[in-house]
Amino acid sequence: MEFDPQNLTYNAQGLIPAIAQDAGTGEVLMMAWMNSEAVAQTLATGRVTYWSRSRSAFWIKGETSGNTQQLQEFRVDCDRDCLLLKVIQTGPACHTGRRSCFYTLVQDGAERIVMAPDP
Amino acid sequence: MEFDPQNLTYNAQGLIPAIAQDAGTGEVLMMAWMNSEAVAQTLATGRVTYWSRSRSAFWIKGETSGNTQQLQEFRVDCDRDCLLLKVIQTGPACHTGRRSCFYTLVQDGAERIVMAPDP
Numbered sequence: 001m002e003f004d005p006q007n008l009t010y011n012a013q014g015l016i017p018a019i020a021q022d023a024g025t026g027e028v029l030m031m032a033w034m035n036s037e038a039v040a041q042t043l044a045t046g047r048v049t050y051w052s053r054s055r056s057a058f059w060i061k062g063e064t065s066g067n068t069q070q071l072q073e074f075r076v077d078c079d080r081d082c083l084l085l086k087v088i089q090t091g092p093a094c095h096t097g098r099r100s101c102f103y104t105l106v107q108d109g110a111e112r113i114v115m116a117p118d119p
Numbered sequence: 120m121e122f123d124p125q126n127l128t129y130n131a132q133g134l135i136p137a138i139a140q141d142a143g144t145g146e147v148l149m150m151a152w153m154n155s156e157a158v159a160q161t162l163a164t165g166r167v168t169y170w171s172r173s174r175s176a177f178w179i180k181g182e183t184s185g186n187t188q189q190l191q192e193f194r195v196d197c198d199r200d201c202l203l204l205k206v207i208q209t210g211p212a213c214h215t216g217r218r219s220c221f222y223t224l225v226q227d228g229a230e231r232i233v234m235a236p237d238p
Contacts, residue, residue, distance in 0.1 A: 023194045028138060077223075078215055078222070082221075094197050101196040102196050104196075106194070
């Protein structure tokens with residue numbers, strides 16, 4: 001079946017969540033949002049491109065930081081309202097300098113940071 | 120730091136996305152939503168509990184199907200607006216009977232189903 005970026009289920013803001021997963025290790029790196037044009041650009045260029053909700057602008061991951069995401073695999077879920085991207089991540093994915101954004105563990109009622117920024 | 124479910128960033132509907140990942144294999148199984156009470160219940164019971172947007176009700180994963188998710192690890196992302204749950208998944212995670220909801224691959228402009236329902 002032909003893929004059409006319009007044929008996904010976007011929220012009221014026209015956005016769909018996209019989970020980025022390290023293609024090699026399986027580590028979940030981050031979750032961000034795309035609009036249909038970001039979906040199309042990501043597939044066309046192989047460079048993962050989100051929609052920045054805070055800046056209301058396209059966000060070509062790594063364009064300023066160099067910490068790019070090269071698309072390896074693009075998947076849609078059963079409800080067509082979430083994307084899973086397997087990527088080759090250059091440098092840290094998180095703006096804090098950590099490999100992944102999910103560096104805070106909740107355990108026994110407390111939060112604990114379990115990942116240091118990349119050296 | 121003490122963890123307080125209220126101290127997360129929820130959307131206008133009071134919900135936060137939660138990614139479920141197989142604790143053993145690292146496979147991303149599904150993404151669903153939680154409200155603060157579902158977060159609290161998940162942590163208190165160790166049984167992953169979402170908020171069903173279609174039914175407007177708590178959704179104790181597997182309560183009717185038996186395909187439960189036992190919580191192994193609970194993580195919060197840097198912006199506190201997304202959760203990552205490492206789980207022990209009993210049976211398929213997807214309502215289609217597949218292990219994961221992300222069974223549709225987009226490649227070369229076409230969609231292709233790359234996972235069969237569990238036997």
